[in-house]
Amino acid sequence: MKKNLLKVICTVGILALLFIPTSAMAQSSKQLPEKMPLLYDFDPLVNNITVTVTIKEIRALKTIDLLSNPDFYVKVKINDKEFISNVWENQKYVQNPDFSTTAEVLDLLCDISVDDGNYTQARTADIVYSIAAGVWWGDDSLGDDSGLGRLNGCDDNSIYQQDRDCELWFDITQNDFDQDGFPYWLETEAYNTSPMISNLGEDADQDGIPIEWEHFYGLTYFQWGHDEGYYMVYDPFEWENYSAIDEDNDALNNIEEYLTWQWGSDPYRQDIFLEIDQMQKEPGNNETTVPLESYEFIRDSHARQNIVWHIDDGRLGGGEIIPYKADLQEYDYDQFYWKYFMHQNANNWRRGVFHWGIIGYNVTQKTGFTFGSRIGNLQATDCFYLPALFLKTQVKLIPIFSSLARRTFNSEKQLAYIYAGVIMHETGHSLGLHCPGVDCHDGKWPWEVNYWRYGSYKSVMNYRYVYSALVDYSDGSRGKNDWDDWSSIDLTNINPRPHW
Structure with missing residues (x-):
């Protein structure tokens, strides 16, 4: 049996070393304003902020059990609360797991400590999710080799080794008043959009790609020298010639990446x-x-x-x-x-x-x-x-x-x-x-x-x-x-x- 562990820490501060993707570095990025005092109500329009982790697909990329297909279950920790899925028995590919977990989180600034890197942690993904900006980073981040929302056990260079490698697809979301997926702080302090009106489908800069794609693949958090913080690789309010951008050199420009986003494409992978x-x-x-x-x-x-x-x-x-x-x-x-x-x-x-x-x-x-x-x-x-x-x-x-x-x-x-x-x-x-x-x-x-x-x-x-x-x-x-x-x-x- 192979366990897949995914730990999500809802925070806006991070103590762990952050991977800086080269593709994001290649773009001219704009840093967002930092106006978050120590005690800050991140969304006054909702009583409680809830974060949901959805498991979309699990795949065995190697032999897990010699005599049968593997049995899978997923363990998700949101802050200190642990959720465990049912067991998917004798399945090499779990394509519709129908498993998500939702937990209420404190909408206050907090810090985390670094894991000790023991054997269990070596097979665990530690991810930091920001309830202020609606983005995550850590063991999965924008611009990494495997793509956002996808974990690949072969990323430790064990491609041709029997290391029980698997592939896990997931998403992290949170509730907000207008249900457009953009947190209150992001709308009021960065995007200057209304947190009471859904902005889904809007293309303010008229570059052919709506705000939700430019947010998902354009906003990240990383430490850039001493200027750590949130950065916009793609600004939803500044026109980009997306038909001429192919970050990952896979023949799809960003307009085509958007058109195939519904099927899981990623502009950096x-x-x-x-x-x-x-x-x-x-x-x-x-x-x-x-x-x-x-x-x-x-x-x-x-x-x-x-x-x-x-x-x-x-x-x-x-x-x-x-x-x-x-x-x-x-x-x-x-x-x-x-x-x-x-x-x-x-x-x-x-x-x-x-x-x-x-x-x-x-x-x-x-x-x-x-x-x-x-x-x-x-x-x-x-x-x-x-x-x-x-x-x-x-x-x-x-x-x-x-x-x-x-x-x-x-x-x-x-x-x-x-x-x-x-x-x-x-x-x-x-x-x-x-x-x-x-x-x-x-x-x-x-x-x-x-x-x-x-x-x-x-x-x-x-x-x-x-x-x-x-x-x-x-x-x-x-x-x-x-x-x-x-x-x-x-x-x-x-x-x-x-x-x-």
Whole structure:
């Protein structure tokens, strides 16, 4: 059993060392006024301030229990009051935990002491939440590697170690009179907005992003030399050219980060979005769809690297059903892209944000491939095709060898590994991965010399591993003929570029 501990201390003073994110330092920040006397009623419009911690998702990124999926529970401490969730039994992914805790807190200034760093504390997240400004910092803070509201056990550089690493998504909120999420002190002393009227959705500076996003990702607290305090990286009342800002270099500018915020994107942590469209089944054959477990495998491998991978198989507004066609020609892929991904809108904002894949039954194209899209004079390498029937034949191509390579005799799980590998392989081409060992056609089988020559290159880009249980890119740590995929990927490759 693995415990996930999250301690929240509601305060406006902090004694612990604070991590200073480089991305926030790169911005010209404005310090907020400090007008908080020792005894200060932070919200005279409500009788009691309550703080709520909501657990949004829990994921095991490594093996926790050898013989079963792990059991999870969460322990939350708000000041000195402890809350313990029920146990989620035998679940590797707890995607809708439906667990939140609310506690009344003193609306007075207070201090905290630093934890002693024992074994339990090493697996506990200590977070300071400000009831004055509605922001938090500590073991999770604005601009850190894992993103705001997300904790990653691999952040201690244990990516390829069995260290019971998990991923925890959460949020911290508090009550306020107008229910817009902006505390009284922030509205009256910093934003000069009314604490009695909701400001949600307002865009006072008319830069295309409303105040709630600019607050969540633009206000932080850190010690900057001797000038510790609250700083606005993004000011909701000063115009920013957000279409030209991409803090994390993930191909999404801040306008696009706002549009995908509803699905968990973060402007300081890299995100990848993929839409999968499915062709209708071939007459006379059973329908073959991507196993849902495939998406979880891919998401885990990216999560360990602090890249959040998002799939749209219908859950994010895409996931179209394409009419069956047996003999696909090159122009068919262009037409499918235009009709089912772009929806015949040359300015569709999803282009340059989402990769696009199609699962088909083309009898004349038996292997997957990556291809580019072109709208007007703008081209991007952002698409791939996967052949459903061919991939299904790979499950038991050589039964014993296939089962050993995927570490399971379960056919459904083998198919999940196959789809995960090829989706990650084709996406890797869109991300610009190319080195010796990539797409090496004479390195698939043990009797071929390149099977052994590039054996150290443990990546789905290597045909030796694309249908295995690996589902990962290589980090280049295995010596000769290994390559560092993770440091080489270029997420901006899907941004459309001029092509004449």
